[in-house]
Amino acid sequence: MxxxxxxxxxxxxxxxxxxxxxxxxxxxxxxxxxxxxxxxxxxxxxxxxxxxxxLQAHDGHWPGDYGGPMFLLPGLIITLSITGALNAVLSKEHKPEICQYIYNHQNRDGRWGLHIEGPSTMFGTYLSYLTLRLSGEEADDGQGAVEKGRKWLLDHGGATAITSSGKVWLSVAS
Structure with a gap:
């Protein structure tokens, strides 16, 4: 592609x-x-x-569309969570927006890919699911999206079926 x-x-x-x-x-x-x-x-x-x-904004950043990779945001959320800085860095308004972004890119089969147009992967699904849960989403949130992702993960081998880099993130998060 x-x-x-x-x-x-x-x-x-x-x-x-x-x-x-x-x-x-x-x-x-x-x-x-x-x-x-x-x-x-x-x-x-x-x-x-x-x-x-x-093209630079007044505060020094260059605005741009982040659309694409689905594996970077989970790293940020996991890192903020394990350092205890999640609520200090992200406002209560940020979290629903992050979750909505993830929900918007869930594939029909309940999984997520490595990027927004990518096919579903175990790695992408675990990272997106974990990000939703660390962001405060409950099992029944997202109009069933969280539960659908969780069910698929459990039905297909659970954490033992994720790639080694995914296992690193899961071990860091636990």
């Missing part, structure tokens, strides 16, 4: 309008037969920095 990453312009346009480019540099054009000079590299880097600085 070939991935196509698309930049959602609507996220960046407001920042670009508020922070116009300070330096307008010419585009460097190099023919195949020419050597690239240090000045051309410098101009190209300055153009890139100038462009990306217009």
């Amino acid at each position: 070939k991935w196509k990453w698309k930049v959602k312009k609507e996220m960046y346009v407001p920042f670009a309008k508020e922070t116009p480019r300070r330096i307008l540099l010419p585009q460097v054009k190099v023919k195949d037969t020419e050597d690239i000079t240090e000045d051309q590299v410098t101009i190209t880097l300055r153009r890139a920095i100038s462009f990306h600085s217009t």
